[in-house]
Amino acid sequence: MSTSRNQLAAEYRAIKRHPIEYLTENGFSIVRLSELTHAPVIAVEYNFLVRDPHGYELEITVEIDRLAASEVARRSNGRISSESSYWICCAERHLATYLWDNDDYPPDARLKVDQLTLDDLNLARRWDCHT
Secondary structure (H helix, E strand, O other): OHHHEEEEEEEEHHHHHHHOOEEEEOEEEEEEHHHHOOOOOOOOOEEEEEEEOOEEEEEEEEEEHHHHOOOOOHHHOOOOOOOOHHHHHHHHHHHHHHHHHOOOOOOOHHHEEEEOHHHHHHHHHHHHOOO
């Protein structure tokens, strides 16, 4: 019995070290850098480790425009703050869309989200603000 309990504990620790990967349809893999480093996330700037289909990895920074962020705060009646997990999700989705549309990394390993999409605004309306 002890062996299987130890084995389960070892498997759990191994799983915990592997962050969730967002996979695009064209073979890019996106990992939130904060999950690898356990570093705090800075509002409006989010870092990701992206691997292309050939295995090349690059750190990409996605910045959410402050005016766009304030628009969501206004439309959500303040339910979504700058610390909300909504923003890293939004940044990740924009990065995935860029990788899919361009089949390449953004120039200078940076992507700025100047405008939010209708999907972003619809997601904000449904977002659980306790996360």
